[in-house]
Amino acid sequence: MQHSKTTGDKIFDSSVYILLTILMVLSIYPIYYILVASLSSVSEIAKHGSLMLIPQGFTIDSYIAVFQNELILKGFRNSVFYVVLGTTINIVLTTLAAYALSRKWLMGRKILMFSIVFTMFFTGGLIPNYMIVQQLGMYNTIWALLLPGAMSAWNLILMRTYFMGLPNSLEESARIDGANDFQILLRIILPLSKPIIAVMVLFYAVGHWNSWFAASIYLQNRELYPLQLILREILIQGRVSDFGGDTANVTHQVAKNLKYATIIVSTIPILVVYPFIQKYFVKGVMLGSLKE
Amino acid sequence: MKNTTVLKNQSEKAILVTKGKPSFLKRFLREFNRGKYVYLMLVPVVLYYLIFHYWPMIGIVIAFQDYIPGVGFFESSWVGLKHFTEFFNSYYFWRLIKNTFLINFWLLIFGFPAPIILALLLNEVRNRIFKRSVQTITYIPHFISLVVVVGIIKDFTATDGMINQLRDLMGAGSIPFLQFPEYFRTIYVSSEVWQTIGWSSIIYFAALSNVNPNLYEAAEIDGAGRFRKMWHITLPAIRPTIVIILILTLGNLLSTGFEKILLLYQPLTYETADVISTYVYRKGIEHSAFSFATAVGLFNTMVNFTLLIIANAISRRISDNSLW
Numbered sequence: 001m002q003h004s005k006t007t008g009d010k011i012f013d014s015s016v017y018i019l020l021t022i023l024m025v026l027s028i029y030p031i032y033y034i035l036v037a038s039l040s041s042v043s044e045i046a047k048h049g050s051l052m053l054i055p056q057g058f059t060i061d062s063y064i065a066v067f068q069n070e071l072i073l074k075g076f077r078n079s080v081f082y083v084v085l086g087t088t089i090n091i092v093l094t095t096l097a098a099y100a101l102s103r104k105w106l107m108g109r110k111i112l113m114f115s116i117v118f119t120m121f122f123t124g125g126l127i128p129n130y131m132i133v134q135q136l137g138m139y140n141t142i143w144a145l146l147l148p149g150a151m152s153a154w155n156l157i158l159m160r161t162y163f164m165g166l167p168n169s170l171e172e173s174a175r176i177d178g179a180n181d182f183q184i185l186l187r188i189i190l191p192l193s194k195p196i197i198a199v200m201v202l203f204y205a206v207g208h209w210n211s212w213f214a215a216s217i218y219l220q221n222r223e224l225y226p227l228q229l230i231l232r233e234i235l236i237q238g239r240v241s242d243f244g245g246d247t248a249n250v251t252h253q254v255a256k257n258l259k260y261a262t263i264i265v266s267t268i269p270i271l272v273v274y275p276f277i278q279k280y281f282v283k284g285v286m287l288g289s290l291k292e
Numbered sequence: 293m294k295n296t297t298v299l300k301n302q303s304e305k306a307i308l309v310t311k312g313k314p315s316f317l318k319r320f321l322r323e324f325n326r327g328k329y330v331y332l333m334l335v336p337v338v339l340y341y342l343i344f345h346y347w348p349m350i351g352i353v354i355a356f357q358d359y360i361p362g363v364g365f366f367e368s369s370w371v372g373l374k375h376f377t378e379f380f381n382s383y384y385f386w387r388l389i390k391n392t393f394l395i396n397f398w399l400l401i402f403g404f405p406a407p408i409i410l411a412l413l414l415n416e417v418r419n420r421i422f423k424r425s426v427q428t429i430t431y432i433p434h435f436i437s438l439v440v441v442v443g444i445i446k447d448f449t450a451t452d453g454m455i456n457q458l459r460d461l462m463g464a465g466s467i468p469f470l471q472f473p474e475y476f477r478t479i480y481v482s483s484e485v486w487q488t489i490g491w492s493s494i495i496y497f498a499a500l501s502n503v504n505p506n507l508y509e510a511a512e513i514d515g516a517g518r519f520r521k522m523w524h525i526t527l528p529a530i531r532p533t534i535v536i537i538l539i540l541t542l543g544n545l546l547s548t549g550f551e552k553i554l555l556l557y558q559p560l561t562y563e564t565a566d567v568i569s570t571y572v573y574r575k576g577i578e579h580s581a582f583s584f585a586t587a588v589g590l591f592n593t594m595v596n597f598t599l600l601i602i603a604n605a606i607s608r609r610i611s612d613n614s615l616w
Contacts, residue, residue: 009517016416020414027486027490030444103327126577128349132343132347136343182329212437263443274431274432
């Protein structure tokens, strides 16, 4: 833009910057406030209210309490386990499906693809799904959290689009050398697909980490609870017994800085890796914007 | 037709020349043999879709039965449309329709244009560091779990929470917002926009990078200012993306937000907060009225599916953009 700016353009420009700055503040302030308040003492939080830019009465007591809480620690460990195992299942299935359905010569490819995409818009609904999990004997087991969502059609479309964009010649020369499809997938396609696999791992892993609903309807055994269910008790249902509080006194609330520290501890794993993987996330969503 | 496609493939041409046109069965077997490893790869995928997606679709039949818990899908007595009539005549029917419609209507009005506006504004920013900061920061809420988001909402709207403290400063009394039905939609929609605006803008932002720069130069020569260029060039350029996202949004309208409402509502606010999917949850999971809840769920799915088809048809007619 070498041209001199008109007054209208200047007003336009400043409004854009102002609006976007306001949006940034609105986006981040709630989380920033929670971080700051989690490091403040309870009495200072009450005194300063909602406007705190740096911790007041700095203390890490709330974090010590959180890390000493057996329920939270167990939930954390369970969630890590579900993320690792669940994401592995997701990636294997999605990769197999994406490879198969991106082979343009495969007989029956269109009907299979259609049958999968159809499930994005028409489902049996909550109750039949719930009943099937029960009929399969998966109720109150970890499989109820891992298998019903073993792959997502949306992610399959993203990965398939990526595979279809890879050059054909490599595959053909490998085939001439006598490689079968498993060898082609493992030795040729996968090494070229690190960006999309990173995106898939992250999409699925965040999904598992944040999921709570399946666990809430399928799990009764508290030993198996993922972190999000423990969080629901502490943050939403206000179960003070989770923090060793007096259950008889229902008006008693979990102290604010304890709540906030719990939020930060549960969100940190994602927020720490987020900046490093941001470019991959964006790439993944952009792939999806390519129409079939 | 089939012959020409086969002939295109060099390696198969040779076989055709020597053997002539093979029978259907032979061709089928040859194609199957060619893809045998690929079909092997598809076995777990097909099993997954059959068990966890198509079997539940068969399970819908219990909507037309009085299902007895613990037996197969076809072993209870058939009752026709009994559960549907019961639902249509129930006191809750119109309330559920109204709530579902209104929540989604307001979500569409505020939530759908917001990311488009954000992408358009971002596109006007020349400073790369500023642009990058806006993107990084506005994407963050997307990664915060629903449980935590609702926990934050609950905390901020509580009588001693952030919003009521601001009200106190202005001399207004504090209100336990989440206990009043009249605030539910506002809380739901505004928090939803907060969480999704950045992330949803990515797709539009990606589409914007494909706009031909020559168009802007031409418009500049014609004397168009920044706003007019945005309105007449940038916006039309991303119209196909907007239309596709709109169709997808309409097709999922009634099923989204279920988990959030479940966490956010309480009996005091059912009057405005209870939607079809949460009603299905209470009836089916909490009260074990499997057949009735399945019928209500099927009604929800059918409405959704119809909306998708209508949206797609309209869009195909007026803008040449459609999912199929």
